[in-house]
Amino acid sequence: MTEKTCAACDCRIEGPGIRVTVGGKAVEVCCDDCARALNEAHAPGPGMQGAEAKTLNG
Numbered sequence: 857m858t859e860k861t862c863a864a865c866d867c868r869i870e871g872p873g874i875r876v877t878v879g880g881k882a883v884e885v886c887c888d889d890c891a892r893a894l895n896e897a898h899a900p901g902p903g904m905q906g907a908e909a910k911t912l913n914g
């Protein structure tokens with residue numbers, strides 16, 4: 857059994873998390889806010905879309 861932790865806030869992810877691809881690397885976060893935070897933190901610059909967020913629903 858593997859425990860997943862949020863890549864942004866480091867809290868435990870229970871149930872389906874949100875998978876985001878940041879810089880070509882797939883990580884999981886607990887909520888949409890964290891996904892957005894990661895995207896903004898790793899964004900190469902304003903106006904560029906370097907990350908993609910997808911909700912895992914089942």
Ligand SMILES: [Zn+2]
Binds near residue numbers: 864865867886890
């Ligand atoms: Zn989080």
